[in-house]
Amino acid sequence: MKLICFLLATLVCNPVLAQRQSFPPIDQADRDPSLAEFRATLLERIAARDTEFLVASACPDIYLSHGTAGGPKEFRLNLTVPPETLDEEFRHEAVDLRESYWTDLETTLSQPGYFDEQGEFWMPHPWKITLPASLDPFTAFFVMGENVSLRQSPSRDGALTELISHEVVIVPDYLPEHEYQKIWLTDGTTGYMHRDYLWSMVGYRAALVKSDGGDWQICTFVTGD
Known part of the structure; x- marks a missing residue:
C-alpha cells in the first residue's frame, strides 16, 4: 500500500511550475x-x-x-x-x-x-509515493541517489546545472541505449542525468x-x- 502522496500539478507536455519534493530513503527492515x-x-x-x-x-x-x-x-x-x-x-x-x-x-x-x-x-x-492520476507513470522516474548531477548537455563534461537528491522526475522519452537521459524536474527545470541514477516508477x-x-x-x- 502506498503511503505518501506526491503532488505534481502538470503533465510534461504542458509544464506548470510545481513544488519540488525530496523523499530520502529510510530503510525500516531493522524494525x-x-x-x-x-x-x-x-x-x-x-x-x-x-x-x-x-x-x-x-x-x-x-x-x-x-x-x-x-x-x-x-x-x-x-x-x-x-x-x-x-x-x-x-x-x-x-x-x-x-x-x-x-x-x-x-x-x-x-x-x-x-x-x-x-x-x-x-x-x-x-514505491510508497503516489503519483497524480494526470501523470503517465511510465514517464516518472525516481532519482536513486544524493547530489546527483543534472547537466546542461548529455555528457559527463556537460556544464553542471544543479545537484538532485531523491526526487521524482519526468523522462518524456527514455532511451535505454543513451547514457544520459533528458529529464524534467517538477519545477520546470530541464537537463540531462545519467541513466544509472534513474529508477522507473x-x-x-x-x-x-x-x-x-x-x-x-x-x-x-x-x-x-
Missing part, C-alpha cells in the same frame, strides 16, 4: 530482526543463484505479473528460463534473460524498504510477507503499472 535476517539470507542465496532456496521461500500465490497466475512454478521458470519455453527466435537469449531476472531481483531486494499498513515489507522505498518492486506460521516469504516481485 524486525527476523526480516533483516531473512532478507540478508535471500541476497546471499541470490548471489549463489540458488533456485531451490528462492522457490522454497516464495508464497504459494507469489505475484509475478499482471497477466499470469503467478505461483512458485512460474517463479522457477522465470529464474531458470529453459530455452524450450521460448519461441524459437528468442531461444538464444535464454541465458541473458535468466541473468537479467536474477540481477533485477537482487537489485530490488537490496533497496531500502518500508512496512505498509498490513505489515508487508516493500522495496524499493519510492513502474519498475520492479518486491514484497516480503510474514506467514501465519511466522516465517517470512517473498510474495511479490513484479514490474509494470
